[in-house]
Amino acid sequence: MLIVLTNACLNKDHFKLDNINDASWNPNLAIPLLKANVGVYNLFGATDSNAVSIDGKNVSLIYQGKTVRLKMGEVLVFDDVTIPSSPIVYTTTTVAAPPIQLDSTFNKIDEVELSAGQMTIATSGQSSSDEITFTFLDILDAQSRPLVLNVIAGNTATKGLANHKITPDNGTIRFTVSATGNGNCNAAFYLTGLDFISATGDFNTGTLRLPRDSFELYVFKNIAAKGSITVSNPILSIKAKNSIGFDLKPLFDKVESTNPASGDINKLVVDPRKFGTIKSGTSTGGVVESEIRLDRDNSNIRDFIGITPKYLSHEIGLIGGSTPPNTIFKNSSCELEMNIELPLEGRVSAFEVLDTIDMQITNDLTLIKEFFIKTYTNNGFPLDTKITILLMDENRQLMRKADGTTMTLLNEVFTAAANVDGNSIVTESMIVSSEHKLLDDEVLASLPLAKYGQMRASMNTTNFGNDVVKIQSDYNLEVRVGVKITGNVNLTKKK
Amino acid sequence: MRKIVSALILFLSFIINGSAQQDLTLYELRAAPQSNGLNPSKIPLCKGYLLLPGLSGGYASINSEGFTYADAFQLNDNGSIDIKLNEAIDKMKDLNNISFDFKAPILGFGFRMGAGFATFGVETKGSSRFTVPKTLAEFIWLGNADEKFLGQRASFDGLGVDYMQYTEFAFGYARDFNENWTFGIKAKYLSGQAFLRTTQSSLGITTNAENYAITLDGELQIQAAGIAGLVVDSLLNFNGLSFGNVGDQLTAAGSGNHGGALDIGATYRLNEKISFNASVLDVGIINWAASAVTKTSKPISYTYEGISVSDITSGQDEAESIVGTLDTLLSGIEFDDKQESFTTTLPIKIYAGGNYQILPKTDLSVLTFNELYNGRFKTSLRFGVTQRVRNFLMATLNYSVYGNSAANVGAGFTLNLGPLQLYTITDNVIAFMLPEQSKNFHLRFGINLTFGNNFSQN
Numbered sequence: 001m002l003i004v005l006t007n008a009c010l011n012k013d014h015f016k017l018d019n020i021n022d023a024s025w026n027p028n029l030a031i032p033l034l035k036a037n038v039g040v041y042n043l044f045g046a047t048d049s050n051a052v053s054i055d056g057k058n059v060s061l062i063y064q065g066k067t068v069r070l071k072m073g074e075v076l077v078f079d080d081v082t083i084p085s086s087p088i089v090y091t092t093t094t095v096a097a098p099p100i101q102l103d104s105t106f107n108k109i110d111e112v113e114l115s116a117g118q119m120t121i122a123t124s125g126q127s128s129s130d131e132i133t134f135t136f137l138d139i140l141d142a143q144s145r146p147l148v149l150n151v152i153a154g155n156t157a158t159k160g161l162a163n164h165k166i167t168p169d170n171g172t173i174r175f176t177v178s179a180t181g182n183g184n185c186n187a188a189f190y191l192t193g194l195d196f197i198s199a200t201g202d203f204n205t206g207t208l209r210l211p212r213d214s215f216e217l218y219v220f221k222n223i224a225a226k227g228s229i230t231v232s233n234p235i236l237s238i239k240a241k242n243s244i245g246f247d248l249k250p251l252f253d254k255v256e257s258t259n260p261a262s263g264d265i266n267k268l269v270v271d272p273r274k275f276g277t278i279k280s281g282t283s284t285g286g287v288v289e290s291e292i293r294l295d296r297d298n299s300n301i302r303d304f305i306g307i308t309p310k311y312l313s314h315e316i317g318l319i320g321g322s323t324p325p326n327t328i329f330k331n332s333s334c335e336l337e338m339n340i341e342l343p344l345e346g347r348v349s350a351f352e353v354l355d356t357i358d359m360q361i362t363n364d365l366t367l368i369k370e371f372f373i374k375t376y377t378n379n380g381f382p383l384d385t386k387i388t389i390l391l392m393d394e395n396r397q398l399m400r401k402a403d404g405t406t407m408t409l410l411n412e413v414f415t416a417a418a419n420v421d422g423n424s425i426v427t428e429s430m431i432v433s434s435e436h437k438l439l440d441d442e443v444l445a446s447l448p449l450a451k452y453g454q455m456r457a458s459m460n461t462t463n464f465g466n467d468v469v470k471i472q473s474d475y476n477l478e479v480r481v482g483v484k485i486t487g488n489v490n491l492t493k494k495k
Numbered sequence: 496m497r498k499i500v501s502a503l504i505l506f507l508s509f510i511i512n513g514s515a516q517q518d519l520t521l522y523e524l525r526a527a528p529q530s531n532g533l534n535p536s537k538i539p540l541c542k543g544y545l546l547l548p549g550l551s552g553g554y555a556s557i558n559s560e561g562f563t564y565a566d567a568f569q570l571n572d573n574g575s576i577d578i579k580l581n582e583a584i585d586k587m588k589d590l591n592n593i594s595f596d597f598k599a600p601i602l603g604f605g606f607r608m609g610a611g612f613a614t615f616g617v618e619t620k621g622s623s624r625f626t627v628p629k630t631l632a633e634f635i636w637l638g639n640a641d642e643k644f645l646g647q648r649a650s651f652d653g654l655g656v657d658y659m660q661y662t663e664f665a666f667g668y669a670r671d672f673n674e675n676w677t678f679g680i681k682a683k684y685l686s687g688q689a690f691l692r693t694t695q696s697s698l699g700i701t702t703n704a705e706n707y708a709i710t711l712d713g714e715l716q717i718q719a720a721g722i723a724g725l726v727v728d729s730l731l732n733f734n735g736l737s738f739g740n741v742g743d744q745l746t747a748a749g750s751g752n753h754g755g756a757l758d759i760g761a762t763y764r765l766n767e768k769i770s771f772n773a774s775v776l777d778v779g780i781i782n783w784a785a786s787a788v789t790k791t792s793k794p795i796s797y798t799y800e801g802i803s804v805s806d807i808t809s810g811q812d813e814a815e816s817i818v819g820t821l822d823t824l825l826s827g828i829e830f831d832d833k834q835e836s837f838t839t840t841l842p843i844k845i846y847a848g849g850n851y852q853i854l855p856k857t858d859l860s861v862l863t864f865n866e867l868y869n870g871r872f873k874t875s876l877r878f879g880v881t882q883r884v885r886n887f888l889m890a891t892l893n894y895s896v897y898g899n900s901a902a903n904v905g906a907g908f909t910l911n912l913g914p915l916q917l918y919t920i921t922d923n924v925i926a927f928m929l930p931e932q933s934k935n936f937h938l939r940f941g942i943n944l945t946f947g948n949n950f951s952q953n
Contacts, residue, residue, distance in 0.1 A: 011570070011929075011931065013570060013574055014564075014565070014568065014570045014576065014931050015931070016576070017576075019574065019575045019576050020568070020575070020576045020577075020578060021571075021575050021576065021577050021578070023577070023578035025580075025636070027635070027636065027637055027638030027640075027641070028637065028638040028639075028640035028641045028645075029638045029639060029640055030638075030639050030640035030645060030702050030707040030709075031707060031709075031801075032706060032707045032708050032709060032799060032800050032801035033707075033801045033802065034801040034802040034803075035706075035708075035800040035801045035802070035803055036803075357802055358802060359802070374706070374707055376705050376706040433705050433706075480705075480706035480707075480708070480800065480801065481801065482706060482707030482708075482801065483707075484640050484707070485640075487638065491578055
């Protein structure tokens with residue numbers, strides 16, 4: 001009965017699905033694409049957040065080199081001394097013999113306290129078995145008694161020199177000879193294995209070189225080829241830990257900044273009259289810390305940094321800076337650490353930060369009727385900011401149009417710098433919200449191939465990068481990007 | 496594609512129109528033993544009957560509130576069809592119930608015992624109700640960037656589901672106490688299989704007009720037990736079911752939920768022509784103990800702002816597709832679980848009516864149906880005429896008003912061919928004649944075995 005009723009009454013035209021007129025579903029969808037809160041750590045310490053140093057609200061970038069060290073035990077080395085065999089005449093009376101000539105190092109040393117070493121005397125060609133006594137007047141034991149060696153003529157005798165000190169007489173060691181009888185023989189002298197505890201003398205001669213080191217200045221890596229950062233008051237500091245017993249004056253003749261992109265290399269030029277020395281260690285070999293700061297008043301540091309160097313290399317020299325005699329100890333050393341400190345106050349142009357973001361929007365363009373990009377920026381930095389988003393393919397390569405230009409989803413959306421007061425301090429952030437319709441058909445057609453986006457934020461100080469601003473620790477740039485899509489789902493599409 | 500979309504909308508138009516089914520037509524077809532289920536005092540017009548699974552058919556109804564197929568698919572003067580979903584959505588109420596109910600007899604029999612009639616039946620019953628806010632349909636159709644929603648909170652308060660399935664074992668007895676009164680009672684043991692209810696739902700989505708950040712807020716509480724409890728717990732806690740013992744888990748979850756209910760009915764015959772009748776059905780409870788869980792969300796306030804570029808120049812991506820925005824929002828909901836048994840009542844149904852024998856084989860009748868469930872009360876009114884033809888045909892025709900519809904014409908008949916009884920019943924025959932404009936869909940049909948039919952008894 002129901003079937004009969006249905007067949008009799010049903011308006012079949014109303015159910016002829018082939019008669020449905022074309023219709024589409026056009027929902028408006030708003031989807032947040034990305035958000036970024038960029039603070040000073042993100043912006044300037046992206047590659048090395050440790051470089052960001054905050055003191056109150058003041059922000060500096062501090063890039064540290066490695067610690068380089070000069071060890072006196074490696075600088076002051078005593079060579080073995082050999083006095084070839086030569087005739088000597090001995091009698092029962094003590095007589096002075098020709099002194100033993102030491103190496104040139106001893107010319108500058110007044111006294112050296114030995115920790116090791118030995119004196120060997122080898123006699124030969126004897127005419128009797130007399131016992132010969134050699135007394136070394138400039139080698140003293142712990143009780144300040146001269147070193148004495150007794151040798152039976154024709155034999156060899158050795159005596160250790162630990163806990164002895166040598167007080168050279170114009171670079172020589174004087175000694176006397178006596179014997180139990182009269183005679184002559186040949187004698188050779190060997191001073192071997194000399195090592196020292198401390199040495200006193202004049203060490204001001206010659207330049208000591210610390211090992212070479214280089215380090216990167218990451219902040220400048222974000223500078224576009226045509227951009228620059230000018231820091232008003234950069235500082236290069238040398239932090240020293242010195243246990244060498246005299247002042248040291250650093251030489252900066254081999255300190256260079258290099259910008260491989262531009263090919264620029266700058267040498268550091270200093271005015272030595274305007275900075276001090278590395279302080280001497282204590283008289284007992286204790287460590288004394290000191291610091292040398294090079295700034296725009298005593299060096300060309302602004303120009304040195306002005307080439308936006310990607311890295312900095314140095315091989316610092318040291319020369320003695322105290323009135324001799326000075327005492328050094330074998331375990332004395334001088335450790336140096338070089339820092340570049342860039343207080344964030346200055347000018348910036350074309351400072352650019354990049355990031356790759358996952359932003360697959362659609363696989364089917366037929367589902368999209370209109371496409372808008374919505375941006376919201378809250379700029380708390382005193383820097384004009386432009387946001388650009390470029391499309392990237394699945395291999396994270398920038399996609400290009402037929403004419404070779406990059407496919408741009410969002411092109412240089414501008415947000416003005418935050419307002420500042422007379423001290424260049426931000427007083428009010430700048431908020432911009434805008435919507436941009438994607439009109440480029442070629443870009444729109446390529447959206448299904450876009451799997452990633454490259455977001456570029458380009459920043460400049462105001463007045464085309466010429467105004468000086470100060471960056472404070474609480475500054476923040478908030479960026480939100482969303483998409484608004486008008487869908488185009490055909491409800492009656494025939495398969 | 497065209498057919499799929501159209502069929503989907505046709506389906507939705509049925510379920511987005513009408514209200515719960517009441518078996519208003521079956522109530523008068525006493526020749527069908529199933530009518531005893533609506534009033535235990537209505538003794539079947541036979542000496543005995545047997546209901547068999549499958550053969551004796553079942554009951555299905557799809558109901559809702561909202562738009563019709565014709566609202567969504569408008570036939571224009573050219574004979575072609577325009578899709579007008581926006582106009583259809585406009586016709587929805589603020590909250591729209593979408594219901595699907597079914598009954599499937601497993602076994603049933605009854606027989607006369609002197610002045611009484613005893614019945615026994617096993618039947619599985621299921622009822623589901625989805626509550627869909629109009630805002631949700633608009634939100635889906637228009638999109639979150641539509642001016643109606645951009646910068647505004649799209650409120651989905653009331654969004655929810657209510658599903659209950661159980662098997663009842665019913666023992667009934669009806670007896671003529673005198674020439675005026677007949678009483679009937681039916682005691683039922685209930686074995687719950689699944690229960691799922693959204694007991695609190697106040698979700699909303701706000702799309703920030705400035706940056707399109709999407710915020711999900713609100714509160715949600717779900718009670719589930721039996722198989723539904725097992726599934727819900729697995730889905731929301733991402734536990735999953737271990738394949739090795741899925742059968743055991745489902746069996747355990749689908750048993751162990753015990754309950755009971757009582758049906759009572761009475762018929763009063765004022766004289767040979769006029770009678771009154773009433774029944775109260777499903778006064779009972781089910782204690783849900785197996786896999787019972789109450790999930791209460793922590794206050795939801797989660798905002799998706801897009802891919803977080805936490806370190807803008809590190810080159811490290813948080814790879815999250817925008818397609819997953821909704822997943823991200825929903826995954827932000829955290830639930831507190833309380834795994835304790837709970838008790839639910841059944842929808843209490845009340846029938847009350849009167850009959851007037853206008854001709855020896857023809858009755859006029861009036862009937863009201865009322866349902867009280869979960870704090871909501873529904874009522875309906877029906878006028879009908881029923882004709883008996885010897886002992887082999889009984890047919891009824893009625894007009895009823897219920898829900899939001901005053902255009903319901905019900906019809907049904909039983910046809911006895913020996914012990915075979917064919918029956919077909921619907922509360923809304925218009926749904927079959929004008930489905931595009933219909934607001935209700937309801938159908939019972941099947942074959943019963945009845946013995947010793949006697950349509951002349953009162």
